Amino acid sequence: MRTNSPTGVLEAPPPVLMLGAIVGTTYGLLAAGLVIVYRTSKVINFAHGNIGAFAAAVFGLAVVEWTLPYWVAFPLALAVGGAVAAATEVVVVRRLRNAPRLMSIVATLGVGQFMLLLGFAVNDQAGAAHLYPQPTGMPDFMMGGLRVSPAYSGMLILSPILVIALGLFLKRTRFGIGIRSASANAEAARMSGIFASRMSSLAWGLSGVFAAFTAILTQPAKGFTTAESFGPSLLLFALAGAVLARMSSIPVAVVAGLGLGVIEQVLKWNFPFGGAVEIALFVLIAGVLLVQKTAGGRDEEKGSWAAVQAIRPLPDELRSLWMVRNLGWIAGIGALGVALLLPLMITHSASVSMTVIFAYAVVALSLTVITGLGGQLTLGQFAFAAVGATVSYHVSMRTGWFPLSFAYAGIVAGLVAVAVGLPALRIRGMLITVTTLAFALAVPAAIVSQAWGLGDGVDPGRPIVFGLPLDTGKSYYFVGLVTVVGALLLTRNVRTSGFGRLLVAVRDNEDNAKAFTVRATAVKLQGMLIAGFIAGVGGAMYGHALSLIGETTFPVTASIDIAKIAVIGGISMLAGPLVGALFVMGLPTFVSLGAAGLAATSFGQLLIIMYLPKGLAQIFVPMRDHLVRWLGTRAGIDVDAAFARRDGHADHGEMPMGRPSRSHSDVLTASVSQQVRPRNGHPRGERLLEVSGLRKSFGGVHAVNGVSFDVRRGETMGLIGPNGAGKTTTFELISGFTRADAGTVHFQGRAVTALSPEARGRLGLIRSFQDAGLFPTMTVHETVMLACEKVMPTRVVSSIAGIGLGEGAKRRRADEIIDFMGLGLYRSKQILELSTGTRRITELACLVALQPTLLLLDEPTSGIAQRETEALGTLLRDLKCDLHMTLVIIEHDIPMVMGLSDRIVAMAEGEILTVGTPDHVRNDPQVIAAYLGGDPTAIQRSDIVAGVSP
Known part of the structure; x- marks a missing residue:
């Protein structure tokens, strides 16, 4: 980059600083507006x-x-x-x-x-x-x-x-x-x-x-x-100011915007060429996010993803039919046949246009992985495509082997996507949009236009297959078609694999995913890698479709178009990006539109997002259901009854306690207990968990203040106290979801204070959550299969390849546990459709699959009826006995927790009042005063857990 300074030192003349202050004021005001909206x-x-x-x-x-x-x-x-x-x-x-x-x-x-x-x-x-x-x-x-x-x-x-x-x-x-x-x-x-x-x-x-x-x-x-004047370029400076203000402080946003304006003008004065401003802005945003704390708070949008799901699972009876089970393949092969014949009916120019549409569809497919499955919206996918196009150009020029250049394009773009996504993916929320938009803004000037990139523009060249140059629109069309089919197959593999299940789990409920031992950040980064790979391949195909590529070929607005294509087509459907590309790109390409027509088209796209959040592809769902009904009827299936069972199996809040015979459960528990039974050297009664001096404050409130206790192997410990006593925060500290200000946690003799929740889970320290939210858009069967990941982890490479190693074993294991817990009728129902009681049993089924050594249960009776509380207590006792678990239970139902527990820890105002047997604690004057309102008979307000003596 050329500098205006003869000494190589940055110069900042007063007029430049003045202009920077003026421009920075603009950024500061816009940043303040963004913060106001984001906060509310x-x-x-x-x-x-x-x-x-x-x-x-x-x-x-x-x-x-x-x-x-x-x-x-x-x-x-x-x-x-x-x-x-x-x-x-x-x-x-x-x-x-x-x-x-x-x-x-x-x-x-x-x-x-x-x-x-x-x-x-x-x-x-x-x-x-x-x-x-x-x-x-x-x-x-x-x-x-x-x-x-x-x-x-x-x-x-x-x-x-x-x-x-x-x-x-x-x-x-x-x-x-x-x-x-x-x-x-x-x-x-x-x-x-x-x-x-x-x-x-x-x-x-x-x-x-x-x-x-x-x-x-x-x-x-x-x-x-x-x-462009008020578009992404201007807005990104305002976003940078808002990010510097942590999206919360209006004064800091104004001052940050002012500083950004000064930095921008100084860089422009000293480095008039080379994209110095764009690079500096991206580095600044990434750096700020990289040093922010990873704790993002409980901000999952639980259940919201159901609003964009266009397709629900078909009833099992209908899926047993070969034609129904393979309907997607049949439709895909039919569409491929039409696409193969299309060049016979269109011109070379139209073929090039279709190839460009294919390229946009491929890049949009990358969003179905990271956004549709992973829940992370990126606005830089076309920038990753630009990286792929640049790499493919250089590799193809050196080797002449285009398949290799496409592969390199995908790999490099994937690695770049991981590097770009890392700072923001550590933090929950939509800040990934800011970093990827900054990258998209920086790519044209900082990468593409450089001499080592594409310079002032290059002819990318076309492949030669069996000595035949694909240098016409119609011949290269087939390269585009092969690329889009390959991208569809790869995306399908991810969506239907165990890795796709991991992405959905992190998207639906990141905390619960971590409690299920899922490495949430690693999963998101792996999703970025796959999405970047797909975008890079799409970019390579796009670049070689054109006669000249350079800085203007990959504008930042194209990344925004990609996001609209994915959403308008249908972010939850495999065919969505292709439908969206045909609508968003094909309509203005093949239909002449004036300024009014473009405005009308833009307004129409907005209406689709507002009124058809599932996307245009959802119009095919009624057609599929009608065809499936016809096929089922022909096969002699009572179709109405099958759909009624899927859609309307009554879940009126009754917990499914209809467990199978003891002989059946023995088969299951035997296989489980072999892995959780205390080994030699770990006798019952030894110290399994040791908590020492835990402290946690939020502002001036001491939520936990010097808490110390131990849990012995094989026992059940109850944790009681009034609201605000610090019980759940203590669980958070023990399980690793909140970092302690002071104190230590040892599990099985090992210091785990610095370990992540998922790392503690892999050691056998498992927790549940009070709301039993689990993963709203996943079915009961998928949720239990997810819990099996601790014992049978998914391999990403096999998922991408569509091999699905271990999926059959996980499926059989999940079926056994579902039958064991009496959840067979709910197998194909989504978690969001279940009552609280049924979710509780589903959660327990998952905990069985997780094979915990120590299980932390946070108010397991919350939201369920008293009769079900008694049944749940019996079930917990049986599971503990069958699976040789150690339990720590937070519970407000005093009769239940007293009946289940060997020892009780009573807390109030963040401190421990007393630790002892149920008889000791229920008669302790401090406990009676702090929790039972001075009346020890309050514990008799409901029946004791069936079969358990207090």
Whole structure:
């Protein structure tokens, strides 16, 4: 990179610093708006800049065409920006509140594109800076070679006023306090009479005011505004400021944006070429996320992924038919036959267009892996495709072997995807969108345009097969077709394999996945590797389809298009990306559309996201079901009854206690107990768990304060105490889900304080959760198979290859446990369809599969009826006896825990009151005062667990 400095030292002339401060103020204000929205709705608003652009277009129209005075039109335009942003929350985001959060993010991308097109339709001269009005009454002066225009002066003078006004509004007004309350704890705010939804709309409105303010004052200095002016490039600087503020602090976001503006202008002054700014921005964002704590809080969107699932499992009776079981293959082969004949009916130019559509579909398929299965929305998939295209060009030029170049393209792109994803994937949430968008912005200038990349543009060349050059549109079309078929097969292998099950588990409930010994971060990174590989291969195929590739071939907007393609087609369906590519890319390619047509198409895409969150591919589901019904009827199956059993097997909250005969269960427990039975050297009664001096504070609250106790092998220990006593936090510390401020945990004589939850789980230290949420979109059978991963782990390579080593054994093992626990009727039902009681039994089935040495049960009777509590107590006692487990139970049902436990630990206010036998604890004066309200007879409020004496 060439520098302007003759000494090689960074120079920062005063005019450059001034310009940086002006531009940085823009970034700071936009960052503040993003933080306001994120705090209230946990959504990153990618329409933020374009909402401001629309308000700026309306403002220009009002001043120039309607001749309104500047300072009269100004507040009106701010109101327009606020109204549009608030309407986006009410009409779009709120409609998608039950869908995964990434759907709202993609929807904001659609809103942004539509608002920009609508802005140009309203005011087609809005992009011309020389026609755009400057604020009246503001200073206009020169600073060195920089002209500080009235618009710049307005930005410097008015921005601090706007920020101060926002601070006063949030701190001093009841609406501001309401926004802050709803942001901190929406449920508590509702209980206090604060309408969280209204506060969210108000927050969005405030962010729209900030966006409009920024756009109006920066428009005169932009030269000519294009679709990119308020798009990803500008927004990314604002996102970087918001990330530096941890998406929470508005003042820090403003200051960070200011600093980013200064850094940008200094880098541009010293390094006018080479993408220095883009590289610095990406490194900064990645570095900030890399040093953030990995704890992300309990922010899973449990059950939300059901809203985008287009296909439910067919009844087992119908799946037993060969035709039904292979219906997908038959449909795929039919579609392939049509695709093979297509070149006979279209031109060479149309063939090239179809190949490009295939390429976009392949790249979008990578999103079905990392997003559809893994729950991580990336906005840099086309940048990984650019890496693949660059690598393929160089390998093919050196070797002439295109299959090898495609393979290298996928491998390198996959490794790059892992490196890019690592900083954000450690942290829960949608921050992966920020890092991947930063990478997408950096790739064209920092990689593609470099001399070692593609330079000013190159002819990528075409493959030669058996001496025949595939240099025409129709001949290369078949390369595209083979690539898309290969990508479909690879993606199908992942979706139907054990690795796909791991991705879904981490997506649905990361904490529970960790408790099931799943390495959550590793699984997400492996998903990024596979997704990057697919995108890299798609990029290689795309690059060789063109006659010239260079910096402009891989714009950042293409990555956004990929996200829309995957969602519009159907993120949960294998054919979704292909359907989405045909719609999003094929429609404007093969149908002539003017500006109005493009706006209408953009609006149509937004409507699809809002009203068809399962994607366009869901229109094929009724056709499939109708065909399946016809095939089942012909085979003599009572189809209606089969679907009724799938859809409507009544789960009225009754726990499935109908366990099989003892002889059947003995077969199962014998095989389990062989692996969990105490070995020589581990006699019953030895210390299995030792907890010493555990402390944990949240702010000024001491949740756990010096807790110490031990658990002996083979015993059942109860952990009791009033709400807020610190019981669950103690479990969190023991199981590794929360890091202790002080203290140690030893398990089987080994220090485990520094180990992750999944590492402790692999040692046999397993925990359950109070809500028994498990994995909402997985079936009971899939959930129990997931629990078998501890003993029979999935191999990623075999999953990709479609071999499925060990899947049969896991399936048989899951079937045995499901029958043993009396869950046969629920085998194919999703967890979200089950009552609390049935989920509890499913959770216990999973715990049996996990083969714990020590099991931590967090309020196992929560949410179930008293009669079921008694039955559950008996079942727990039987399982402990059969499987030789050691139990620690948090429970508010005193009769149950007293009846089950050998010893009791009583806690209050984060400290241990007493440890002893049930008789000792129930008569302890401190326990009676702290927990039983001074009345020892309170423990008799319900029957003692059947068959267990207190």
